[in-house]
Amino acid sequence: MDDGDYCYPHLLSNQKLTQNLGRVEMDSDGCLQLCLEEVANGLRNPLAMVHANDGTHRFFVGEQVGLVWAFLPDRSKLEKPFLNITKAVLTSSWEGDERGFLGITFHPKYKYNGKLYVYYSVEIGFDERIRISEFRVSANDMNLVDHTSER
Structure with a gap:
């Protein structure tokens, strides 16, 4: 992608992109991990x-x-x-x-x-x-x- 902020590893350092993601971590191999949170349930399709x-x-x-x-x-x-x-x-x-x-x-x-x-x-x-x-x-x-x- 032309916009470097959307490319790893800048995702972790750009607060605008990570502020609403929940917990964002990097594992020992440097892979990005996102910890998702349920916001709704009980829905049909x-x-x-x-x-x-x-x-x-x-x-x-x-x-x-x-x-x-x-x-x-x-x-x-x-x-x-x-x-x-x-x-x-x-x-x-x-x-x-x-x-x-x-x-x-x-x-x-x-x-x-x-x-x-x-x-x-x-x-x-x-x-x-x-x-x-x-x-x-x-x-x-x-x-x-x-x-x-x-x-």
Whole structure:
């Protein structure tokens, strides 16, 4: 890589890169070891973990069935899902099925415009399609998506 800070051994000496990794160590052979910490559990096929970059320090985890959960900085999961598109998402109980909720991203200016984008499988008639939708956060609750805003 052209950026030396991302290349070993600079990773260990760059505090910006290691400040949120937990414990970072080097073994006797000089190999980098990261000690990971569990931040969420009890989820069904989680496949996306993102933050909104809105200063709230929440993170969001999306499940293949069409649910997105908001987690607070103390790692507690909110009781109601941030987004629930389970009725629209095409998925099945087959192990290894690659259909369903497939991704989420927040607009770079989400803090100001409340826009987010979701990528998921749908069934239209007898056809299976991929849908990319824009949603907005609820005007009344920053922890819920306005499901009627989908476009």
